[in-house]
Amino acid sequence: MAHSISIERTVHPKQKPAADQLGFGKYFTDHMFIMDYDAAKGWYDPRIVPYQPIVMDPAAKVFHYGQTVFEGLKAYRTADERILLFRPHRNFQRLNQSNDRLSIPPIDEDLALEALQQLVLADQDWIPSAEGTSLYIRPFVIATEAALGVNPSQQYQFIIILSPVGSYYKEGIKPVPIHVESHYVRAVAGGVGTAKTAGNYAAGLKAQEHASANGYSQVLWLDGVHRKYIEEVGSMNVFFRIGDTVVTPALNGSFLAGITRESVLQLLRHWNIPVEERTLSIDEIVEAHANGTLKEAFGTGTAAVISPIGELFWQGQALRIGEGQTGELSAKLYHTVTGIQKGTLEDPLEWMVDMTKQASVLK
Amino acid sequence: MAHSISIERTVHPKQKPAADQLGFGKYFTDHMFIMDYDAAKGWYDPRIVPYQPIVMDPAAKVFHYGQTVFEGLKAYRTADERILLFRPHRNFQRLNQSNDRLSIPPIDEDLALEALQQLVLADQDWIPSAEGTSLYIRPFVIATEAALGVNPSQQYQFIIILSPVGSYYKEGIKPVPIHVESHYVRAVAGGVGTAKTAGNYAAGLKAQEHASANGYSQVLWLDGVHRKYIEEVGSMNVFFRIGDTVVTPALNGSFLAGITRESVLQLLRHWNIPVEERTLSIDEIVEAHANGTLKEAFGTGTAAVISPIGELFWQGQALRIGEGQTGELSAKLYHTVTGIQKGTLEDPLEWMVDMTKQASVLK
Numbered sequence: 001m002a003h004s005i006s007i008e009r010t011v012h013p014k015q016k017p018a019a020d021q022l023g024f025g026k027y028f029t030d031h032m033f034i035m036d037y038d039a040a041k042g043w044y045d046p047r048i049v050p051y052q053p054i055v056m057d058p059a060a061k062v063f064h065y066g067q068t069v070f071e072g073l074k075a076y077r078t079a080d081e082r083i084l085l086f087r088p089h090r091n092f093q094r095l096n097q098s099n100d101r102l103s104i105p106p107i108d109e110d111l112a113l114e115a116l117q118q119l120v121l122a123d124q125d126w127i128p129s130a131e132g133t134s135l136y137i138r139p140f141v142i143a144t145e146a147a148l149g150v151n152p153s154q155q156y157q158f159i160i161i162l163s164p165v166g167s168y169y170k171e172g173i174k175p176v177p178i179h180v181e182s183h184y185v186r187a188v189a190g191g192v193g194t195a196k197t198a199g200n201y202a203a204g205l206k207a208q209e210h211a212s213a214n215g216y217s218q219v220l221w222l223d224g225v226h227r228k229y230i231e232e233v234g235s236m237n238v239f240f241r242i243g244d245t246v247v248t249p250a251l252n253g254s255f256l257a258g259i260t261r262e263s264v265l266q267l268l269r270h271w272n273i274p275v276e277e278r279t280l281s282i283d284e285i286v287e288a289h290a291n292g293t294l295k296e297a298f299g300t301g302t303a304a305v306i307s308p309i310g311e312l313f314w315q316g317q318a319l320r321i322g323e324g325q326t327g328e329l330s331a332k333l334y335h336t337v338t339g340i341q342k343g344t345l346e347d348p349l350e351w352m353v354d355m356t357k358q359a360s361v362l363k
Numbered sequence: 364m365a366h367s368i369s370i371e372r373t374v375h376p377k378q379k380p381a382a383d384q385l386g387f388g389k390y391f392t393d394h395m396f397i398m399d400y401d402a403a404k405g406w407y408d409p410r411i412v413p414y415q416p417i418v419m420d421p422a423a424k425v426f427h428y429g430q431t432v433f434e435g436l437k438a439y440r441t442a443d444e445r446i447l448l449f450r451p452h453r454n455f456q457r458l459n460q461s462n463d464r465l466s467i468p469p470i471d472e473d474l475a476l477e478a479l480q481q482l483v484l485a486d487q488d489w490i491p492s493a494e495g496t497s498l499y500i501r502p503f504v505i506a507t508e509a510a511l512g513v514n515p516s517q518q519y520q521f522i523i524i525l526s527p528v529g530s531y532y533k534e535g536i537k538p539v540p541i542h543v544e545s546h547y548v549r550a551v552a553g554g555v556g557t558a559k560t561a562g563n564y565a566a567g568l569k570a571q572e573h574a575s576a577n578g579y580s581q582v583l584w585l586d587g588v589h590r591k592y593i594e595e596v597g598s599m600n601v602f603f604r605i606g607d608t609v610v611t612p613a614l615n616g617s618f619l620a621g622i623t624r625e626s627v628l629q630l631l632r633h634w635n636i637p638v639e640e641r642t643l644s645i646d647e648i649v650e651a652h653a654n655g656t657l658k659e660a661f662g663t664g665t666a667a668v669i670s671p672i673g674e675l676f677w678q679g680q681a682l683r684i685g686e687g688q689t690g691e692l693s694a695k696l697y698h699t700v701t702g703i704q705k706g707t708l709e710d711p712l713e714w715m716v717d718m719t720k721q722a723s724v725l726k
C-alpha cells in the first residue's frame with residue numbers, strides 16, 4: 001500500500017494508568033491520527049502526531065449542526081503477544097455509510113485501515129493484556145468549516161484516538177435489568193438512526209438518565225411510529241431466545257446495524273441454531289414471558305460483546321428472564337466471541353486481522 | 364445586576380467586511396463571551412475575550428455524542444443610532460428548555476442576557492445599518508468533558524459569538540419554491556425535535572441537499588409517524604392563509620417553537636385576524652389549493668423573518684400559491700415585524716429591548 005502517513009513521535013510519553021483503573025474511554029494514548037479535508041483538495045495530509053487538543057473556530061459546524069460520525073472497535077493483545085483487530089473493515093464500511101447519510105465525503109477505507117494499524121503499532125505498549133481488557137479505537141469525523149449556514153461543511157477532520165479499556169465485567173458476565181422506554185424515542189425510519197452519528201446519542205441521554213435513576217442499567221428502545229416494535233438496547237443490538245429459536249429485530253432503517261450483531265448471527269447459523277431476523281413487538285415478548293417460552297435475552301455490542309438481560313421493566317411490570325441468571329446460549333456466545341477476539345479459540349469465520357503479520361507489510 | 368463579567372479587549376481589531384459582502388454567518392466580530400461549567404463548581408468565570416479558537420480535547424463529548432444546544436437572535440441598529448434586540452428573554456428561556464432536554468445544566472437567564480448585551484456593546488461598531496442588515500447573535504453550549512462514556516458531560520462551555528449579516532432579500536421580499544419531503548424525517552414526538560440542538564440540523568442536511576439539487580430552496584417536513592401532518596420548513600415555522608383564516612401547526616412536541624412564529628401569532632390576534640393552531644395535513648393543503656381557498660403560505664424565522672412560499676412540490680405535483688407572488692398578508696407581516704425591529708414602527712407588543720437605555724445600567 002502506498003499511502004504515506006507521516007509520523008511525529010511524542011517526546012513526552014505519558015504515564016500509563018494501572019490495569020485496574022482503566023474503566024471505559026477515560027485514558028488516551030500518546031498518539032492520534034489526523035487527516036484533513038477541503039472541498040477543493042479532497043482528503044489530504046494523513047499524519048500520526050502526539051495526542052493533542054484540537055484547535056477549532058467557535059463557528060465550526062460540528063458545534064452548531066452536529067455534522068459528525070464515529071466508529072468504535074477494539075484491538076486485543078493475545079497471550080502469545082500478537083495484536084488482533086476484530087473485523088476492522090466492517091467498521092470503515094459502516095463509517096462510509098454514516099458519512100453518506102450525513103453528507104460527509106467518503107474516506108478511502110484502505111487508507112483508514114492502514115492509518116489505524118500504524119497508530120495502534122505506534123502505541124502498542126498501551127494495549128493492556130489482562131483478561132477482558134483491550135485497546136478501544138475511536139475513529140471520528142467532524143465538520144470544521146467556520147460558517148453558520150445550515151449546509152454541509154466544506155472542511156472536515158478525520159481523527160482516530162485510542163483508549164485502553166478495562167474489563168466490562170469485573171466479576172464475570174452478569175445479567176442487567178433493562179427499562180423498556182415508553183415516553184422517549186431515539187430515532188425513526190427516515191431519520192438518522194442507522195448512522196453512527198452524535199445526535200442519536202444526545203437524543204438518548206435523558207431516557208438513560210431516568211432509567212439509571214430507577215436502577216436500570218440501560219434503555220430498550222421501541223420504534224417511534226407504533227411505539228411497540230423492539231429496536232435496540234442503549235448502545236447494543238438485542239436478541240431473544242424464544243423456545244429454541246433466536247430472534248432479533250430485522251434491520252429496518254431506524255437502528256444501527258451492529259457488527260457484533262452480524263457476527264453473532266453468523267455464529268448461530270454456523271452452529272445450526274435457528275435464527276430469525278424479523279419485526280418483534282414488546283407484546284410478543286410479554287406473551288413469551290407469560291407462557292414460559294422466553295428463555296434468554298441479551299444485548300450485543302463492541303463494549304460488552306454479550307450483555308445478558310436479567311429483567312425487563314415494562315409498564316409497571318418487571319419481567320424476570322432466566323431467573324435473573326446468565327442463560328446457556330448467552331454464556332456460550334460470550335465465551336466463544338471473546339475467545340476468538342483474544343486468540344484463545346479458533347476463528348472459524350475469519351474475523352480477526354492479525355496485525356503482527358501486517359506489521360512488516362506496513363514498514 | 365451584580366454579575367461581574369470580565370472583559371479583555373482585543374489588541375488586533377479585525378478589518379470589517381464591506382456591507383455588500385456580508386452574507387449569513389461568514390464573518391465574526393472582535394470578541395466573544397465564554398463561561399465554563401464544572402459539575403463541582405457550577406457555571407463560573409463569565410468573560411468577554413478576543414474572538415479566538417476553542418482548544419478542546421479530541422475526546423470532548425460534543426464531538427462524539429452531540430450534547431450541545433444553541434440559539435439565534437438579532438441586534439438591529441436604528442436610523443437614530445439606537446441598538447435594539449428582538450425579544451432576547453424568549454431565546455434564553457428556550458435555551459434552558461433545550462438544555463433540559465439534552466441533560467445540560469440550566470444557565471442563569473439574567474446573566475446570559477447581560478453577557479449578550481455587554482458583548483454586543485463591546486462590538487457595537489460591527490452592527491451594520493443598511494436596510495435588511497443586522498448583527499446575528501449565536502449563543503451555544505458544548506459538552507467539553509474528555510471521556511467516551513455515553514452519559515451527560517461533567518463540563519461545558521457556554522459561548523456567544525456575533526456575526527454581522529446581510530439582507531436576506533437582496534432584491535426585496537420574494538417567494539420561494541419548497542419541496543415537501545416524503546422520504547426523510549427530521550424528528551418525531553418523543554425525540555429532540557423541540558430542542559434547538561445540533562443533531563436535528565445534521566438530520567436535515569441530506570433532504571436539503573436533494574431539494575436544492577432540484578431547484579427548491581427548502582424542505583417542508585411532515586411528521587415522522589403518519590407522514591402527512593405539516594411540521595416546519597427548513598429553519599422556519601410555517602403558516603397558511605386558507606380563506607380568511609391563518610392556520611399554523613399546533614406545537615406538538617416534534618418541532619421548534621419559533622419566537623417569530625409566536626410573534627406573528629400575537630400580531631395577527633392584535634389585528635383581529637382569525638388564527639388557528641392545529642394539526643394540518645398536506646392533504647388539506649392540496650385540497651385547499653384545488654378548491655381555490657389556499658391564498659398564501661409563508662415561513663417564519665429569525666433569519667428571513669417572513670419568507671413567502673410561491674410553490675409547494677408534493678408527489679410529482681407543483682402547487683403554485685398566489686400566482687407565485689408575495690401575498691398581501693405576508694407582505695404586511697414582513698413590513699410590520701421588520702419595521703418594529705428596525706425601530707421605524709411603533710412596538711405595540713413591547714418586543715424590543717433598547718440596549719441604548721440598558722447601556723448605562725450595565726456600567
Ligand SMILES: Cc1ncc(COP(=O)(O)O)c(C=O)c1O
Nearest residue numbers: 235236237256258259260301302
Ligand atoms: C446505537 C448502537 N447500537 C448498536 C451498537 C452495537 O454495534 P457494534 O456491535 O458494531 O458495536 C452500537 C455500538 O457500538 C450502538 O452505538
Ligand SMILES: Cc1ncc(COP(=O)(O)O)c(C=O)c1O
Nearest residue numbers: 598599600619621622623664665
Ligand atoms: C428548526 C427551526 N424551526 C423554526 C425556527 C424558527 O425559530 P425562530 O423564529 O425563533 O427563529 C428555527 C430557527 O431559528 C429553526 O431552527
